[in-house]
Amino acid sequence: MTQAPHPATYPQIFRFWLPLAATWLMMAVEGPFIAAIIARMGAEAVNLAAYGVAFAFALVAEAPVIMLLSSATALCRDRISYRRLRHFSIGLSLAVTLGLALFLLPPVYDLIVRSLIGLPPEVADLTRTALFFLLPWPGAIGLRRFYQGVLIASHNTRLVALATIFRISFMGATAVFCYLTTSVSGAIIGALALTSGVVAEALMTRILAHKAVKALLAKDPPEGTCSPGYRDIWDHYLPLALTPLIGLSVHPMVTFFLSRAANPVESLAVMPVIYGLTFVFRAVGLSYQEIAIALLSEQCTNYPKVRGFAVILAIATGGCLTLIAFTPLNRFWFETVSGLTPALATFAATPLQLMALFPALTVLICFQRSILIVTRVTRPVSIATAAEATVIFLLMFIALLYLPLAGATAAAGAYVGGRLVAVVLLQRPVGRQLTKEYYG
DSSP: OOOOSSOOOHHHHHHHHHHHHHHHHHHHHHHHHHHHHHHTSSSHHHHHHHHHHHHHHHHHHHHHHHTHHHHHHHHOOSHHHHHHHHHHHHHHHHHHHHHHHHHTSHHHHIIIIIIIIOOOHHHHHHHHHHHHHTTTHHHHHHHHHHHHHHHHHTTOHHHHHHHHHHHHHHHHHHHHHHHHHOOOOHHHHHHHHHHHHHHHHHHHHHHHTHHHHHHHHTOOOOTTOOOOOHHHHHHHHHHHHHHHHHHHHHHHHHHHHHTTSBSHHHHHHHHHHHHHHHHHHHHHHHHHHHHHHHHHHHOGGGHHHHHHHHHHHHHHHHHHHHHHHTSTHHHIIIIIISOOOHHHHHHHHHHHHHTTTHHHHHHHHHHHHHHHHHTTOOHHHHHHHHHHHHHHHHHHHHHHHHOOOBHHHHHHHHHHHHHHHHHHHHHHHHHHHHHHHTOO
């Protein structure tokens, strides 16, 4: 990292971050929007459940490519590093697409979804069909996130937001068109809309990244330095790839418990809606990770302001979701916006209240991860995520066996407990890196 005489100010950080925050918030709208479409169609509980399960498996499939955004932001600095990371990204995107296709083979799918997870037959059948329409999803996300990282590293966050506007528009138009003109099941409409949107965004992001790519191709590595080789990229990326893979694998695991806990259909139906609402606020913290990486990579004297901005975001996001969760606003969201029945809205209130502080914890852990990614100490990130998943599993298991809780309520408590453990575990390695690098 390099020192610079003029560290970033709060207004500069805000202007740099705002387009990326808007990008994540627009993506966060996807879930509630599609859930609202599905809830207004026939067999809402089964379709919401199938869509939620299909989306959870799609998230697991895309997990290995998610951190390409962070790696591209941190590593794409010249012609050689760009080309090597691009080749790495293409290969990884093809691999995850193949993995999802293999999962959909009947022997594999039936073993995992029908036998191990034990989904109700009507939900399992509809989930598999929806996953076919989500097949292009993980590979498109991998390429999109690589070029988004290139744009963020070049401080072109507005172009990232522009591509996302294109995605949301395409996704929304697809969903509304299918809703108005076809009799296809709601879960399939949701999957088709998501896939069409992300493929459109990937193409648009590559087009908008043309100038940034051209600048990188014209830039040689500085004298006396070596661009990371493929082995360096692999060593840097593997712990990062394991992080979302472990984290997103939690969703099918939670689905397993929800299908066996009290009120299984109701829990499976409301969890996508609850998760979609919390993601609106967690997206703010997720959007900040790459901003922190970019700013801390440029100059270590940016650390105090980057930290202060993270504190502001944590208070704002946690406070806003708490206000919704503990006031009549939760019924407005669940019934009026999301289209749930009054019974399902009442059922969803307690899990939402348990997850009220989840956005603040997301800001904190993303800030911790950014410090470790910049200093290239990525192993603690995956270790903390593995511990988080383990705690979620244990808490769900205990609730299933010994506590008279609805599945959604137990899942919400487990999510928060697991995240708290991960934050605590990351604090020690983060503290060591802060002392070593002397950020301020």
